[in-house]
Amino acid sequence: MNPRSGGEYFTGYGVNEVNKAQLLMNLTIANQQRKETLWQIEQAIYRKAKAEIPDLDTLFMQPMAPTPVSAARAPVEVLVKGPSMKQVYHYARKVLQIAHTEAAGLHNPYLDTVYGxxxxxxxxxxxxxxxxxxxxxxxxxxxxxxxxxxxxxxxxxxxxxxxxxxxxxxxxxxxxxxxxxxxxxxxxxxxxxxxxxxxxxxxxxxxxxDTIHTYNTLYAASVLGYYQQLGLKETTMNLLVPAKMQLSMPKGYSIGPAGLMGTMLQAFNQLNSGLKVALIAVFFLLVVQFRSFSTALVLMLAIPLEGLGSIGALWLRDMDWSPPVLWGMVILAGIVLSNSILMVDLMLHFRRRGADRDHAIVAASAQRLRPVLMTAIAAGIGMAPVAIWPPPATAQFQEIATAVIGGLITSTMMTLIAIPVAYSLMDDFVTFVSRFYLSDVWLPGRRGSEKTGDGD
Known part of the structure; x- marks a missing residue:
């Protein structure tokens, strides 16, 4: 980076040790004033610093996005733990060497502790x-x-x-x-x-x-880094697998994934449990509101259809599934479900006024077409810059925006097509079951007894 081209740098920021230095750089806006990406600049600085600064032991660069969720630690983390801090540090240094030479997709690996x-x-x-x-x-x-x-x-x-x-x-x-x-x-x-x-x-x-970490009463040291071309899980495994194969650790020492990977697995488990309870609660609320299990099932159909679009959009753009993506889908589910509720409620309104089912479906779909499309288009336009051309401050939300746009596309199409069809099929099924239960198969002699009574 050349400061004359618009970037800025500050030294002496937060340094409180005699053998440590810190530099804060403010880069110019990508795609407007510079052609290099953040990772290309990072790699160039790393090579130049290693070649020109003598006795440089550790060098790491941390992106500091100006957002409230900017992480304090790098997302990729492999933890080494054991009863001796010196031995833990020794094995962590070996893992760091593997990270520099064999971990595909890993950028700027570093240790969270420094000896010396x-x-x-x-x-x-x-x-x-x-x-x-x-x-x-x-x-x-x-x-x-x-x-x-x-x-x-x-x-x-x-x-x-x-x-x-x-x-x-x-x-x-x-x-x-x-x-x-x-x-x-x-x-x-x-x-x-x-x-x-x-x-x-x-x-x-x-x-x-400089820092001594512990994990469950054992000394610990972490090798951290950033992922770019590959996803979090794949990048972590690209470091963890060769490290486990090449390092022969004595009893009491171990190596494993940590950091955002562990947090992601824990968050998935918690979100899955919470989502099950939430979906069941929403279903019974719809049953109480519409006084019909069949109508509630039709409305809940919009949620899995939204998920198919989100997963498909992530797959097409080669992006990873993560807890923030799931949170975005939970938010989107509210929009999708409300559109379906408004459409089905209008169908029921027309039927209560005497319209037949098919006419009620066509009329309700025509009246709700514009509001549903306007909602989807407005949300999609708002998310498009983050999903397609994210500025540096919002690049970490690109996966969430992609999942939301994919879910909006499929859920909007299915709300206008699948929900009316599902409502019609469900109504046919309920009518068939009602006739079947009232037939002579289930109530033998009922119709005959009714005729006999009338004749008398």
Whole structure:
């Protein structure tokens, strides 16, 4: 990216470690001011940084879409866990190498933890601290507040300032700069006197991890990345399968999918359970409203027809099924069902006024044609830019928009064609069953007894 072409960059953003740097870039609008895609720019930056920055251990770039649902972590995640953090990190580095060389469809893989951060380790001598009436927690707490500080309670400043404020209390800057300053830090002990920290703990300079993660009481490290050409499931398996085949881990260590993949599976299970309950509840509400099981079944036919269109649209565009797509279909189901209800309700209205069934179906379909088409066209036009030409801020909603448009096309066609046909067939079936139940097959002698009674 060339900043002169309209892009911007900022450095020194949120950096709080001595061996880490962060850069925030604001790219120009795609398809208008630049030809490169986000992933092409990412790959070019990665190659150039690896070639020109010496001793670069980890480099990852994270898209930050200006939307409320911008993810804090990359969607593709493979988790390595075990009882030793160093061994977990060792295997995670091997998985990262596989991600760079063998995982098709995976972009910008990186580890969520980095080893090599300079640290100061304070190992408290528990017997010596106990002899002075202190616990490990007491010592660590005093060290923390002396170095990092603690805020006082809020107090009110008198006029002319007239505002509430708090004070950060800690050692002065020149008293907390070096390892020697830490050794000479004074620890208060019961009795009113103090001792240096070096008398209660062993302090040494080490190299450690910037972040230590745990998963079910085990140490964990994740290899993360982004998917573009392939879907989430396929990209995750392209990394997970070769990693499992090539790594021979001892007992207690394991590797498996995590992150959005696990969340997606959990969300599917929860949504499936909720949808079953919701569909049953909607069905019985329709039964109560129309006082007919057959009419409720005809109306519910619109929902699976909508699903066929959504699945077909995703298949044609080679997109993946995901929980957000299912949420979009749930929203669309309300539109589809309301159109069907309005059409069938108008059919019943005409029949109550004395019209025969076929005339009621034709008249209701003709009157509801324009509202149904206007609803579908308005929703489709609103979703089309996101589905076909998504700007960077809405690219993650492309699958949802595609599924909604596909569902709108099929559900609209089926509302105008399949619902009237289904209503006619169902009415024929109900009429046939009613005649069958009232025939001599089920009520033998009924018609004869009625004739005999009339003759008498």
């Amino acid at each position: 951060v300079p640290q100061l380790e304070v190992d408290v001598d528990e017997p010596r601290a106990a002899a002075m009436g202190l616990t490990v927690q007491d010592v660590v707490g005093q060290v923390y507040y002396a170095i990092n500080g603690g805020m006082t309670q809020t107090f009110f400043n008198p006029p002319p300032m007239d505002y509430h404020s708090r004070i950060l209390i800690r050692y002065r800057k020149n008293q907390r700069r070096s390892l020697q300053d830490l050794r000479e830090l004074q620890i208060a002990v019961p009795g009113g006197h103090t001792v240096p920290l070096s008398a209660l703990a062993r302090i040494r300079s080490i190299v450690g991890f």
